[in-house]
Amino acid sequence: MNSxxxxxxxxxxxxxxxxxxISRLITALVRYKYLYLLLVPGILYIIIFCxxxxxxxxxxxxxxxxxxxxxxxxxxxxxxxxxxxxxxxFLAAFRNTCIISLYKIIFSFPTPILLxxxxxxxxxxxxxxxxQTIIYLPHFLSWVIMYGLIFNLLKDFGPINQLVxxxxxxxxxxxSDVRYFRGVVVLSDIWKEMGWNSIIYxxxxxxxxxxxxxxAKMDGANRVNIIFGISLPYILPTIIIMFLLRIxxxxxxxxxxxxxxxxxxxxSVGDIIDTYVFRVGxxxxxxxxxxxxxxxxxxxxxIMVVFMNNMMRKYEQESLx
Amino acid sequence: MGKLVQTNQKMKVNIQNSWxxxxxxxxSGLVLAIICLLTLLPVVTVMLNSLTPTKDLVxxxxxxxxxxxxxxxxxxxxxxxxSQRIFTAYTITILRTLVGTxxxxxxxxxxxxxxxxxxxxxxxxxxxxxxxTLIFSGGMIPTFLVVNGMKITDTFFALxxxxxxxxYYMIIMRTFFASIPEEISEAARxxxxxxxxxxxxxxxxxxxPSMAAIGLFYAVFHWxxxxxxxxxxxxxxxWPLQMLLREILVTNDIGELSLGGxxxxxxxxxxxxxxxxxxxxxxxxxxxxxxxxxxxxxxGLMIGSVKx
Numbered sequence: 001m002n003s004x005x006x007x008x009x010x011x012x013x014x015x016x017x018x019x020x021x022i023s024r025l026i027t028a029l030v031r032y033k034y035l036y037l038l039l040v041p042g043i044l045y046i047i048i049f050c051x052x053x054x055x056x057x058x059x060x061x062x063x064x065x066x067x068x069x070x071x072x073x074x075x076x077x078x079x080x081x082x083x084x085x086x087x088x089x090f091l092a093a094f095r096n097t098c099i100i101s102l103y104k105i106i107f108s109f110p111t112p113i114l115l116x117x118x119x120x121x122x123x124x125x126x127x128x129x130x131x132q133t134i135i136y137l138p139h140f141l142s143w144v145i146m147y148g149l150i151f152n153l154l155k156d157f158g159p160i161n162q163l164v165x166x167x168x169x170x171x172x173x174x175x176s177d178v179r180y181f182r183g184v185v186v187l188s189d190i191w192k193e194m195g196w197n198s199i200i201y202x203x204x205x206x207x208x209x210x211x212x213x214x215x216a217k218m219d220g221a222n223r224v225n226i227i228f229g230i231s232l233p234y235i236l237p238t239i240i241i242m243f244l245l246r247i248x249x250x251x252x253x254x255x256x257x258x259x260x261x262x263x264x265x266x267x268s269v270g271d272i273i274d275t276y277v278f279r280v281g282x283x284x285x286x287x288x289x290x291x292x293x294x295x296x297x298x299x300x301x302x303i304m305v306v307f308m309n310n311m312m313r314k315y316e317q318e319s320l321x
Numbered sequence: 322m323g324k325l326v327q328t329n330q331k332m333k334v335n336i337q338n339s340w341x342x343x344x345x346x347x348x349s350g351l352v353l354a355i356i357c358l359l360t361l362l363p364v365v366t367v368m369l370n371s372l373t374p375t376k377d378l379v380x381x382x383x384x385x386x387x388x389x390x391x392x393x394x395x396x397x398x399x400x401x402x403x404s405q406r407i408f409t410a411y412t413i414t415i416l417r418t419l420v421g422t423x424x425x426x427x428x429x430x431x432x433x434x435x436x437x438x439x440x441x442x443x444x445x446x447x448x449x450x451x452x453x454t455l456i457f458s459g460g461m462i463p464t465f466l467v468v469n470g471m472k473i474t475d476t477f478f479a480l481x482x483x484x485x486x487x488x489y490y491m492i493i494m495r496t497f498f499a500s501i502p503e504e505i506s507e508a509a510r511x512x513x514x515x516x517x518x519x520x521x522x523x524x525x526x527x528x529x530p531s532m533a534a535i536g537l538f539y540a541v542f543h544w545x546x547x548x549x550x551x552x553x554x555x556x557x558x559x560w561p562l563q564m565l566l567r568e569i570l571v572t573n574d575i576g577e578l579s580l581g582g583x584x585x586x587x588x589x590x591x592x593x594x595x596x597x598x599x600x601x602x603x604x605x606x607x608x609x610x611x612x613x614x615x616x617x618x619x620x621g622l623m624i625g626s627v628k629x
Binding site: 024025028032034035036037038039041042043045046048049050051052053054055056057059066070115118119121122123127130131132133134135136137138140141142143144145147148149150151152153157158159162191195199200203222223224255256259260274277278281282287290291294295297298301302305306 | 359443597
C-alpha cells in the first residue's frame with residue numbers, strides 16, 4: 001500500500017521532512033497514537049515473558065539460590081557449563097535428543113507426505129472428507145490423554161501384548177523397556193501428528209493444475225506415474241521448506257510427549273535436554289545448572305534456525321528462476 | 322467404481338481406467354481405511370470400556386475389549402456424583418479455555434493489526450523484536466523465575482498471563498490483516514473513525530474465519546496444557562482436568578479424585594474404568610468441536626504457510 005494514500009497531503013507536512021528525528025518521532029506518535037497504543041500490551045508481553053527470561057539467563061553463570069535472588073547470588077563463571085559437560089546424565093540427554101530427533105525426521109517426516117499423496121488419489125469426496133476428519137483427531141488430544149490411550153494399548157493385558165502372547169512371545173513392557181521406548185515415542189508421534197501435518201501438503205496438492213493431470217492421462221500415464229511424475233515434483237518445494245524448518249527445530253523433540261511417556265527405568269534412552277532441564281530445575285532445584293542446560297539448547301537451536309532460514313531464503317531465490 | 326468413472330467424465334477426459342489404475346484406487350482406499358481404523362481404535366476401545374457395565378468387566382478381568390452386554394452410563398454418574406474434584410477441575414479447565422482464548426485472541430489482534438500497516442513508522446524494528454523471540458528463548462527456569470517474581474504462581478493468572486500471546490499466531494494474523502485492502506479502513510477513517518474503531522467495527526468482522534482458526538488453536542492449547550500447571554500451580558484446588566488426569570495416570574490411583582463416601586460401595590467399578598471415564602470426559606469436548614471448524618483451521622494453516 002502506498003503511504004501517500006493515507007497521509008493527508010498538506011504543504012506544511014513537507015517542511016517536517018527536514019525536522020529532526022525527535023520531532024518526526026513525536027509527529028508519528030501523535031498521528032498514529034491509536035496504532036501505537038494497540039501495540040503496548042503485545043510489546044509489554046514479550047518484554048516481560050520473552051526478553052525477561054533471556055536476561056534471566058545470567059543465572060546460568062551463578063550459583064543461583066532462589067532465596068538470594070539474581071542480584072544476591074554468587075557468580076561462578078562457566079562452572080555450571082563445565083559441570084554439565086562432565087555430567088553423564090546431561091551427555092546422555094543430549095545424545096538421546098539427537099537420536100530421537102533423527103528417528104523422528106527419518107520416520108515421522110515422510111509419513112504426512114505419503115498420506116497426503118494417498119488422500120489426494122481418492123476421488124470419492126465423502127470418503128476423502130471422512131478420512132481427513134478422522135486422521136486429524138489425535139492432534140486434538142493432549143499428551144496426557146495420549147499417554148492414557150497408549151498405556152491402555154500397551155499394558156500387560158492390552159491388545160498388543162495379547163497378540164504377542166498369541167504368537168508365543170513373552171509379555172513386553174513397552175514403556176519401561178529400553179529396547180522399545182524410542183520406538184513407542186516415534187510411533188506415537190506419527191499417530192498423533194501425521195494427519196495434522198498432512199494438511200499443508202494436501203493444500204499444496206490442491207494447487208496442481210488439472211490440465212497437467214489430463215495431459216498426462218492423454219499420454220497414457222498410469223496413476224503411479226502421475227504421482228511420481230506430477231504430484232510429487234509439484235509439492236517438492238513445500239517438502240523442502242518443511243524439511244528445512246524441521247531441521248531448524250532439531251532439538252525440539254517433544255517435551256510434553258517425553259515427560260508424559262517416560263519413567264525412571266527408561267531415562268537412559270528417553271531422557272532429553274528438556275526433561276533434564278525440568279528435572280534438575282524443578283525437582284533437584286539446581287536452578288543454575290538447569291538454566292545453563294536450557295541455554296546450551298537455546299543457543300544451538302538459535303544457530304540451527306538462523307542457518308536453516310538462510311538456506312531457505314537461498315532455496316526460495318533459486319527456485320524463482 | 323461407478324463414482325470414479327463419473328468424475329473422469331466430469332473432467333472431460335475420455336480415457337478408460339486401466340485395470341492397474343483400478344487396483345491402485347482400491348488399494349489406496351483400503352490403506353487409508355486401515356489407517357483410519359488404527360487411528361480410531363485406541364479411542365473407541367477406551368470409550369467402549371467406559372460404557373461397559375461393571376459386571377461384564379469383573380467377569381473378564383484380562384480381556385482388553387469386552388463386548389458389553391448392554392451400554393451403561395453408570396460409571397460416569399458414579400464419577401460425577403462421587404467426586405468433587407472432577408467438578409472443580411472441569412470448571413477450571415472450562416474457565417481457563419474461555420478466558421484464556423479470549424485474552425489470547427485479543428492480544429493477537431491488537432498486536433497484529435498495527436504491525437500489518439506498512440506505513441507505520443518503526444514497524445520493521447518492532448517486528449524484529451517479535452521475530453527474535455521465535456528464534457531464541459530464555460528457557461524454562463528463567464521463565465519460571467519471571468512468573469515467580471510476579472507473584473502469580475499458585476493463582477489462576479499463572480494459567481493465563483504467561484501464555485497470553487503466541488507470536489507465531491500473531492504473525493499469521495498479521496499476514497491476514499495485510500491482505501485486507503487498505504481502502505476499506507481508509508474510507509472509514511475519512512468518515513472520522515479512529516484506528517481502534519476501524520479495527521473492531523470493520524476489520525474484525527472480515528477476519529472472523531481467521532479468528533475462528535486461531536481461536537481454535539488457542540482453545541486447544543488452553544484445554545490441553547498441563548506443563549505450566551506442573552510448573553506454576555501447587556494448589557490442588559486450581560488443577561485443571563488434564564493435571565488431575567495426569568496425576569491419576571502417573572500414580573495409577575484414583576484416590577486423587579477424592580471419591581468420598583462412594584469409595585466403599587460394594588459395586589465399586591475397577592479403577593481402570595474410572596480412569597477411562599476421566600480420559601473420555603477430558604477428550605470429548607474438543608473431539609466434538611473440531612470437525613465443525615475443519616475448513617477454518619485448514620485455511621488458517623494455509624495463511625501461515627504464506628511467508629509474511
